[in-house]
Amino acid sequence: MDKLIITCAITGAEVTKDMNPAVPYTVDEMAESAFGAYQAGASIIHLHARLDDGTPTQNKDRFKEIHDAIKKKCPDVIIQVSTGGAVGMSRDERLDVLHILPEMATLDCGTLNFGGDDIFVNTENDIQYFATKMNQMNVRYEMECFEKGHIDTTLRFIKKDVIQHHLHYSFVLGVRGGMTGEERDFLFLKDSIPENATFSVAGIGKYEFSLAELSIQHGGHVRVGLEDNLYIEKGVLARSNQELVEKVVALAKKHNRTVATPQEARRILEMENR
Ligand code: KMH
Ligand code: ZN
Numbered sequence: 001m002d003k004l005i006i007t008c009a010i011t012g013a014e015v016t017k018d019m020n021p022a023v024p025y026t027v028d029e030m031a032e033s034a035f036g037a038y039q040a041g042a043s044i045i046h047l048h049a050r051l052d053d054g055t056p057t058q059n060k061d062r063f064k065e066i067h068d069a070i071k072k073k074c075p076d077v078i079i080q081v082s083t084g085g086a087v088g089m090s091r092d093e094r095l096d097v098l099h100i101l102p103e104m105a106t107l108d109c110g111t112l113n114f115g116g117d118d119i120f121v122n123t124e125n126d127i128q129y130f131a132t133k134m135n136q137m138n139v140r141y142e143m144e145c146f147e148k149g150h151i152d153t154t155l156r157f158i159k160k161d162v163i164q165h166h167l168h169y170s171f172v173l174g175v176r177g178g179m180t181g182e183e184r185d186f187l188f189l190k191d192s193i194p195e196n197a198t199f200s201v202a203g204i205g206k207y208e209f210s211l212a213e214l215s216i217q218h219g220g221h222v223r224v225g226l227e228d229n230l231y232i233e234k235g236v237l238a239r240s241n242q243e244l245v246e247k248v249v250a251l252a253k254k255h256n257r258t259v260a261t262p263q264e265a266r267r268i269l270e271m272e273n274r
Contacts (some may be wrong), residue, residue, distance in 0.1 A: 002268050003260035004252050005221040007044040007170075007200060008037035010241045012227025013056035013086035020230040020237050025050040031069035036242030037225070038074040041249045043265040044104070045070060046223060048082045049097070056086040060099040067100055076262045078271075080104040080142060083130055087118045091126055098137055104271070106170070107131055107141040107163075110150035113177025120177075127153065131162050140271050142200070143169050146178035151192045158194070166270035167197035170223060173211060174204030181207030186214050198268065204228050212248050216255045222248050 010033045011024050024033040034045045047070075049062045067079055081102040085094040098105065107130055108122045134141050143163070145151050157163040171189045173181030179189075181203045193199060200221035203211030208229035212222040224244040232238040232247065252259055266272050 001219045001257060002198070002221075003264050004216060004248075004257040005044060005200065005260045005265045005268060006042045006245055006248055006252075007046050007080065007202075007221070007223035007225075008034070008042035008241050008245055009046040009202065009223055009225030009227035010034055010037060011048050011050060012225075013048050013050075013082075013084075015226055015230060016054055020226060022238060022240050023054075023226050023230075024241075025054045026052050027065050027069045030066045031073050033241045034070040034077070035073040036240055037245045038077050040242045040245035041252075041259045042077070042241075042245050043260050043262040044078040044080050044223075046080045046082065046106070046225065046227065048085070048227065058083075058085045058089060058093050058096045060096045063097045064100045067102070078103055078262050078265060080106065082106050083134075084108045084120070084144065087114050087120050091129060095130065095133060098133060098139060101137065102139055104140045104142065105134060106144050107134065108144045109154050110146065112146045112175065115176035124153065127157065128162050131157065131164075135162075135164055140165060140269070141168075143167070144172050144202075145169055145189065146172050146175055148179065148189060148192060151189060155194070167194055168269050169193050169197055169199040170202055171199060171211075172202040172204065172228075174207040181211045183214060186211060186218075190218060190220065202228050205231075206234075208244075209247060209251070213251050213255070216248075216251055216257050224248050 024030045081097045114120045201211040201215040202223040
């Protein structure tokens with residue numbers, strides 16, 4: 001089995017300090033939180049940008065400031081910027097972040113309900129537009145799939161050579177409107193991707209650690225972080241992103257998986273020659 005790549009989704013666009021005071025907003029808070037996660041074992045930081053008051057933004061200058069502050073504290077960490085942004089943002093607004101030429105970004109592979117009246121829109125044309133831009137700019141992507149139809153969409157785009165490079169999936173499970181994160185869901189998705197692909201899981205809320213453990217056992221990788229889950233255990237708020245990563249590291253130990261360094265993660269994801 002490959003070493004375990006741990007991604008930490010430190011802030012997202014939807015969670016707030018009212019929900020958990022450890023959610024970072026400012027540049028310094030982001031850098032501090034990312035550094036803690038990195039020290040605990042995260043090799044990838046999944047990054048959204050916020051203004052100081054918590055408002056989500058895809059503004060390239062704000063992203064650059066946060067990106068550079070994180071890199072100053074942990075120069076070798078992989079920063080994976082979000083091109084998902086927040087619900088309601090336009091295509092080009094979401095892609096503004098690509099101007100900082102990130103090492104890696106997300107490619108969201110389908111539309112889904114996002115709770116209440118929210119819809120996270122990713123039409124077939126959006127996906128093609130995003131993938132084409134990232135191919136042109138030599139930005140590596142992780143394919144975010146919230147249900148099986150999203151995987152089927154990627155398979156069509158792989159055939160058309162719109163999706164290129166090493167295939168790396170993230171199964172984001174447990175969103176209100178997407179697929180749940182039960183074992184049967186995980187196994188169905190894992191068995192639906194190409195054999196040469198790698199995958200990670202991002203369990204939302206209560207699914208975070210059960211999915212993490214499943215993925216560790218099945219040779220997959222893991223994302224945790226306050227973007228996805230605010231609790232270290234039922235009813236107990238996590239004190240930091242670091243604490244969430246530490247819990248995954250303990251699960252890895254339990255199942256004899258060694259945690260990958262950022263350089264090892266680049267090798268596993270075939271990102272070295274970009
Ligand atoms: N904030 C969600 C609307 C991504 O980062 O690519 C989208 C999201 C996915 O978080
Ligand atoms: Zn995200």
